[in-house]
Amino acid sequence: MVASGKGGSGTSTLTVNLAFVLANTGARVLVCDMNVGLRNDDIYLGMENRVLFDLGDYIGGVCSLEKAVIRSDSNENIYLLPCPQGKDVPGINSQSMKEMFDKLRSAFDFIIIDCPVNIGKFLEITAENADAALLVTTPDFVCIRNTDAVSRKLESKGLRNRVFVINKVTETTLQNEPSLEWISQTMDIPLAGIISFDEDISLCNNRGVPAAQEGSLYCVKTFLEIAARIVA
Ligand SMILES: Nc1ncnc2c1ncn2[C@@H]1O[C@H](COP(=O)(O)OP(=O)(O)O)[C@@H](O)[C@H]1O
Ligand SMILES: [Mg+2]
Numbered sequence: 001m002v003a004s005g006k007g008g009s010g011t012s013t014l015t016v017n018l019a020f021v022l023a024n025t026g027a028r029v030l031v032c033d034m035n036v037g038l039r040n041d042d043i044y045l046g047m048e049n050r051v052l053f054d055l056g057d058y059i060g061g062v063c064s065l066e067k068a069v070i071r072s073d074s075n076e077n078i079y080l081l082p083c084p085q086g087k088d089v090p091g092i093n094s095q096s097m098k099e100m101f102d103k104l105r106s107a108f109d110f111i112i113i114d115c116p117v118n119i120g121k122f123l124e125i126t127a128e129n130a131d132a133a134l135l136v137t138t139p140d141f142v143c144i145r146n147t148d149a150v151s152r153k154l155e156s157k158g159l160r161n162r163v164f165v166i167n168k169v170t171e172t173t174l175q176n177e178p179s180l181e182w183i184s185q186t187m188d189i190p191l192a193g194i195i196s197f198d199e200d201i202s203l204c205n206n207r208g209v210p211a212a213q214e215g216s217l218y219c220v221k222t223f224l225e226i227a228a229r230i231v232a
Contacts, residue, residue: 001130003115003123003154005146009136010167010195012040013205014226015114017212017219018134019045021227023077024213027109030069032081034126035116036092039083045072046208047080056084058100059092065103074209079108094125101129119153127157134192134230135164137183139173144183151189163192165226170197193226 002018004011015031023029033041036055042048050070058068058081072078081104083089104111113126127133133154137147151162164187166180174180184191195201200219204211211219 001113001115001126001132001154002134002136003126003147003150004117004136004143005148005150006138006140006143007117009117009138009143009147011117011136012044012114013201013210014134014136014165014167015112016041016044016205016210017201017223018227018230019078019110019112020075020210020212021223022110022112022231023075026077028077028079028107030079030081030104030108030111032104032111032113033083034113034122036083036089036122037086038116039085041080041114042082043208044205044210045078045080046074047072047082048208051080051082054082054084055092056087056089059089059096065100069104075213092121092125094128097125097129119150123150123153124157127154127159130159132161132230133159133163135162135187135189136167137164137187138168139166139178139180139183141178144178144186148187151187163190163230165193165195166191167195168197169194173197192229193222195222195226 002015019029019031033039053063053068057063069081137143200215201211212223
């Protein structure tokens with residue numbers, strides 16, 4: 001699962017870029033968008049016009065899991081389970097999610113779950129089903145404090161395997177507080193990578209082709225290194 005304590009940190013960006021890096025090694029990767037009501041990953045993956053059914057339709061019995069999960073046109077190893085836009089998933093609970101993930105686990109090498117920014121039911125349900133967490137923070141005090149709070153929430157749910165990345169780092173942030181050392185000490189879990197603020201990443205998101213696929217060499221290398229550390 002990929003999570004953060006503040007919107008805009010780069011949770012969805014990390015999700016789709018890690019998906020591409022892992023898919024390019026030949027692994028079958030499912031991106032599961034848990035931002036119920038306000039979905040993201042269909043646009044970042046260039047699959048907006050492909051979405052017919054979603055997580056809510058599957059949980060509500062409207063369609064099968066096979067119908068809800070769609071395959072990317074640009075990378076045959078990437079699949080997306082979109083969540084509903086503008087509405088909730090009323091019947092969702094730990095049991096229905098566990099049953100769903102049990103089915104999905106056997107079909108994919110990696111399932112990357114893009115989490116919403118709150119300590120609500122979707123974060124809790126996801127934590128109960130996840131093997132590992134990637135926490136995303138920016139070098140901002142508010143984001144660090146809240147991402148640490150999310151990390152501790154996951155710990156309380158028994159999710160010990162947690163690492164974090166610092167996103168949107170610039171020359172200026174490096175020369176000011178909070179320092180990278182302070183961020184690391186505060187987060188108190190292993191650092192899996194540092195990502196520069198780079199307009200290329202945003203432009204790629206808008207084009208629906210993640211930077212790990214088509215961005216600068218620097219972007220590709222950064223996401224590759226983070227994926228390698230997480231999977232190791
Ligand atoms: N390293 C980066 N450099 C520049 N822009 C970024 C970077 N990471 C993310 N963004 C941009 O920041 C915005 C928020 O990113 P997003 O991944 O949607 O955040 P979240 O899912 O945490 O709300 C998007 O416009 C995205 O393109
Ligand atoms: Mg997001």
